[in-house]
Amino acid sequence: MEKDYFGNAVSGKKVMVVDAKNCMVYVPENKLVLLQGLDDFIIVDTKDVLLICKKDKEQDIKEYVAEVKRNKGDKFL
Numbered sequence: 001m002e003k004d005y006f007g008n009a010v011s012g013k014k015v016m017v018v019d020a021k022n023c024m025v026y027v028p029e030n031k032l033v034l035l036q037g038l039d040d041f042i043i044v045d046t047k048d049v050l051l052i053c054k055k056d057k058e059q060d061i062k063e064y065v066a067e068v069k070r071n072k073g074d075k076f077l
Contacts (some may be wrong), residue, residue, distance in 0.1 A: 015035065019029050027045040031045065040055040
């Protein structure tokens with residue numbers, strides 16, 4: 001994704017970013033999201049799941065997915 005002046009990469013037509021930098025945001029096209037004050041976060045919103053994770057923990061996401069699978073089954077994967 002293309003980044004703005006503050007290093008934010010945003011997917012979604014109704015995302016508003018205030019005082020945030022170096023974030024990656026992926027949300028449904030028509031969902032209004034206001035993001036304020038975050039630095040170096042990954043935000044992913046799908047129909048059933050919302051993920052908010054520090055970018056420096058990106059490698060741990062596989063662990064989190066495995067934990068979700070163990071505790072909640074495959075429904076959310």
